[in-house]
Amino acid sequence: KNEVEQSPQNLTAQEGEFITINCSYSVGISALHWLQQHPGGGIVSLFMLSSGKKKHGRLIATINIQEKHSSLHITASHPRDSAVYICAVTPNTGNQFYFGTGTSLTVIP
Amino acid sequence: KAGVTQTPRYLIKTRGQQVTLSCSPISGHRSVSWYQQTPGQGLQFLFEYFSETQRNKGNFPGRFSGRQFSNSRSEMNVSTLELGDSALYLCASSGTGTGETQYFGPGTRLLVL
Numbered sequence: 001k002n003e004v005e006q007s008p009q010n011l012t013a014q015e016g017e018f019i020t021i022n023c024s025y026s027v028g029i030s031a032l033h034w035l036q037q038h039p040g041g042g043i044v045s046l047f048m049l050s051s052g053k054k055k056h057g058r059l060i061a062t063i064n065i066q067e068k069h070s071s072l073h074i075t076a077s078h079p080r081d082s083a084v085y086i087c088a089v090t091p092n093t094g095n096q097f098y099f100g101t102g103t104s105l106t107v108i109p
Numbered sequence: 110k111a112g113v114t115q116t117p118r119y120l121i122k123t124r125g126q127q128v129t130l131s132c133s134p135i136s137g138h139r140s141v142s143w144y145q146q147t148p149g150q151g152l153q154f155l156f157e158y159f160s161e162t163q164r165n166k167g168n169f170p171g172r173f174s175g176r177q178f179s180n181s182r183s184e185m186n187v188s189t190l191e192l193g194d195s196a197l198y199l200c201a202s203s204g205t206g207t208g209e210t211q212y213f214g215p216g217t218r219l220l221v222l
Contacts, residue, residue, distance in 0.1 A: 031209075033210070033211075035213075041146075041197050041199070041215065041216045041218070042213070042215050042216070043199065043201075043213040044213070045210050045211060045212065045213070048209075048210045086152065088152075093165075096142055096154040096156075096157050096165045096167065097142070097144070097152070097154055097211070098154065099151060099152040099153070099154075100151075101151050102151060102152075
């Protein structure tokens with residue numbers, strides 16, 4: 001059983017489209033993280049959330065603690081947004097991550 | 110500040126050998142976590158070190174071990190390598206607290222033949 005479930009697994013969008021990636025988790029958490037991984041492996045932390053909503057440029061992340069659900073939105077998507085987006089949670093019990101399986105996003109010009 | 114660095118970046122080993130990977134965290138960070146990424150299993154947590162002590166451990170066999178030095182640099186060791194150990198090994202550092210943002214290194218890509 002995976003502690004973190006992500007959907008969709010793959011997503012193809014036209015440039016300019018609004019994109020939503022969803023994440024559900026089953027454990028008590030101290031924080032939820034959205035990560036971005038480009039081809040070649042490097043991982044960048046986009047957001048860390050423990051409640052509410054955060055916005056950075058065209059990226060918006062929300063979390064509903066009661067429903068154990070988070071969403072990552074990308075407005076006005078661009079080909080450079082093409083990457084794998086990974087949801088990860090830090091459980092109450094420690095400082096490690098439990099990861100979702102990732103969403104592979106391709107934005108077509 | 111310099112980011113997280115990992116050495117080596119690429120490594121080829123044969124079954125039965127052992128390997129040691131190194132991670133230098135961001136200056137001032139005391140927590141270092143290690144992760145394995147494979148196409149089949151995705152990203153999985155190996156262990157976390159904080160102030161030279163293993164604070165958390167994932168579900169990996171004892172062939173996987175690690176340590177942290179007083180300068181927070183960390184090493185992980187895999188003994189008796191198996192083909193399935195071929196993976197991208199990532200380390201990440203953070204300050205001190207639970208739930209902090211983790212900063213990832215570029216990874217070490219290990220191929221076991």
